[in-house]
Amino acid sequence: MSASLAFDLLLAAALLWSAWRALATPDIFRAVVLFIVFGLLLTLAWARLAAPDIALAEAAIGAGLTGALLLDAVGALGSRKDGAP
Template identity: 55%
Template sequence: MSALTLLLDALLAGTLVWVAARALAAAELVTGIALFIAFGLLMTIVWVRLSAPDVALAEAGIGTGLTGALLFAALARLRRAGAPDNRGENGDE
């Protein structure tokens, strides 16, 4: 493995963990969902780098696309129901 691929892989892995942490810690649910989708796309690239294109396809389609759409739909539903869209540290359900 050349130094460049190693560097790219390290960057990819680091960004993945960073985006995951940011998604979990996001104060606003919208931000969290957007970061989750970004995480899914990065994860797709990681699966490709791991020579698992089958998993990458599933991750992009179901894990990122549909789950992201589902999360946004759920958020819209929450807002229509009048629930607060910001969550406190301990949750406010």
């Protein structure tokens, strides 16, 4: 029991850390990559919560499809230098 609790706490800490870094990292590309890492950690959390359906959907949609959309947008928005207006 205590080993699984320790794993849960570690996973929760990793979730918070990756979300924090995704929001605070200066480089937008790194931020999106960290957000994808956050999505994959979240998949583990769903597995721990006995929710394999959500884990499947999160891995395919949350980490995969959202990540692809965001990375594509980084490419499009980064084509001009930021702070130009």
